[in-house]
Amino acid sequence: MAIGTRRLGDLTVSAQGLGCMGMSQAYGDTSDRTESIATIHRALDLGVTLLDTANVYGDGANEELVGAAIADRRDRVVLATKFGIVRDADGNQGAQGDPAYVRTCVEASLRRLGVDHIDLYYQHRVDPDTPIEETVGALAGLVEEGKIRHYGLSECGADTVRRAHAVHPPAAVQSEWSLWTRGIEESVAPTCAELGIGVVPFSPLGRGFLTGAITSTGQFPEGDMRRGLPRFSDDNLAANLAIVDALKVIAERRGVTAGQLALAWVQSRGEHVVPIPGTKRRTYLEQNVEAVALELSADELAEIEAAAPSSAVAGERYPAHLQRNVGR
Known part of the structure; x- marks a missing residue:
């Protein structure tokens, strides 16, 4: 099928991209390199x-995997990666963005x-100690x-977007955006639309939750990052499952999956x-x-x-130590 193209600033890309992070970290087993490359x-x-991809995914392993996969087909790829997330010896996450770094x-x-x-x-997270300029x-x-051909920002605030644009226009802003994560709509997305900047939503399926495949935290293996995210906790799961159940009804009427609808x-x-x-599977x-x-249709969207509704989502996106790096 022809999936068409869209524009991120001056950069032409396919209307949908592929996030490769899960091939190397975060969501359980990452040992099937063959299937990841096939995907x-x-x-x-x-x-x-x-x-x-990003330099921190699998501590560099994801970039190596993607590089191996595209080695004989580089001309078919719009390649995006990131810098800027740093971790100390205890695993605490911060951000860095000074020119030498x-x-x-x-x-x-x-x-x-x-x-x-x-x-x-992309700058993966904004460094609070280095002016964005x-x-x-x-x-x-x-x-x-x-x-690099173009640059972007990730998980930043609207004011940061404007300051960055005044120096050199970014092609895109990448942030989490889905039916259960809509904070970008308040100011960041309108700012991007005004300035002609593309928006690249990551986790548009709510880290898999909006597909309807997740019904219990017991499904997550050891090491799966969702074990530590508030929205997946036992306290919040029932309320969030009600949202997915409602989406399933609409999806079934259209003959699609809840994930496709989302x-x-x-x-x-x-x-x-x-x-x-x-995804890491074809x-x-x-x-x-x-x-x-x-x-x-407009009626279906409504x-x-x-x-x-965003008001029905139970739990924060991240625990506090990760949330503080978002929206700077």
Whole structure:
């Protein structure tokens, strides 16, 4: 199927991308490298061009995996990776964005990916100790040198977007956006629309929850990050399952899955919006790509939002120590 293209600023990408993080960390077993690479190859065959990774995913292993997968098909890929999340010896997460660090990171990512340039290079989290103007200045320098084609920001605030844009316009802002994570709609998404910046929603399926496949925290193996996220706790699970049950009713009427319905809702947010659902299996990839063709009427959109109002979602996105790095 032809999935079409959308624009992230001046960058043309497929209407849906592929998030590769789960192939190396966060959601259980990551040992099947063969299937992960096959999933990336299948995505390219289906017309998905935007592949998303980061230097911290698997401590660099995910960039190496993606690099291996695209080694003989680089010209078919819009390659996105990130820098800026740092962890101390105790595993506490922070952010860094000084120019020297930016340059060190891009060189390391280029080596792991096995490429001579990165198409879209995001600051993963905003460094509170480095003015965004300094970070963007360094990124603009990398654009001039040809090491990156475009840059983006991730999980930032609207004021940061404006300040960055004044130095050098970003192609995209990546943030979590789904039917149960809608904080971006208050100011960040409108700012991006105003300035002509693309929006790349990660976890558009609510980290798998909106597919309806998750019914108990007992399904998560040891090491699965969802064990530590408030929305998946036993205290909040029942309320959130009610949202998915309501979505299933609408999805069944359309002859699609709840996950496909949730993806179509994200895609309906605008022509500058390109979700990157993540998966490490071809079966789920194919289901996700099918959602690109799903058109929702105004009445259906209203019904979906009534079934999944943000006020009904129980629990925060992240525990406090991670939430403090968001929205800067």
